[in-house]
Amino acid sequence: MDTGPLRPSPLVEQAAARLRARIADGTWPVGAKLPGETTLAKELGVGRSTVREALRALAGAGLVRPRQGAGVFVTATAPVDDFPARLRRAAVTDVYEVRAGVEVHAARLAAHRRTDEDIAALHAALAARRAAAEGDDAAFVDADIAFHAVVVDAAHNVVLSGLFAQFVPVLRKGLVELLALTGLRARDPNHGDAAHEAVAQAVADGDADLAAAVLAKELQDPFGQAGQPEG
Known part of the structure; x- marks a missing residue:
């Protein structure tokens, strides 16, 4: 799995794709809590705001769900077919x-x-x-x-x-x-x-x-x- 820094454009889409790949390959199974924004930002080589937008995109696809005060959890391994x-x-x-x-x-x-x-x-x-x-x-x-x-x-x-x-x-x-x-x-x-x-x-x-x-x-x-x- 590629873990190197992301290229500069477009960062949100690349970050979302990288996170989606980790969910799909079982790195984070359904029910798992994702690392915090700071940790993900460091791993991906982007800012926290980029990670935040990427997580929103994943939430919109039905892959993750944020829980107030608890973090972001995996809810599916494939996007919801809306x-x-x-x-x-x-x-x-x-x-x-x-x-x-x-x-x-x-x-x-x-x-x-x-x-x-x-x-x-x-x-x-x-x-x-x-x-x-x-x-x-x-x-x-x-x-x-x-x-x-x-x-x-x-x-x-x-x-x-x-x-x-x-x-x-x-x-x-x-x-x-x-x-x-x-x-x-x-x-x-x-x-x-x-x-x-x-x-x-x-x-x-x-x-x-x-x-x-x-x-x-x-x-x-x-x-x-x-x-x-x-x-």
Whole structure:
């Protein structure tokens, strides 16, 4: 195991990696107390503040946990696989299946809870999506996702909004790639416009069943009727 001084950059990441390696190789097993900051700083050849930040990174990964007045203890030998990490590795089709459940429920709630401001935001997002149809695939996907985010936000449920926000990076990457692969917008630059208008109108009219049904139909097949994504 390498125990020499660390190179000057980036110290926190290097310190965290060195400590993580010692936990992984059993130097400090689960339940063990880590040496104090001063000892670790001396061993790693860095300042105590660098050690402190490295320990925070390990705590965020679920590897260690500080106990007030007792020190820092090992809680796991491998990082916790958190939800954002799982999403980054997930197939866009898997994310779409969960996204559909979140959005359909949100659309139903939005039809009951929407405010005048929400209705105005929906119409503005629909107009922005139409304008983006004149641009490239990335701009269109961004406008499409923004519209769906407005629908979810109109449900006024912070958990639903938070879940959708977690999906966005994976959705954006997957949809941009799929549009490039299929060339769908070469035939229909504003793909899905009628369905999006129908969702906006149903939410504005307070028709929960229609809003949910239209959105469910739109999202039930992420690849459309011919193996192509629906927006």
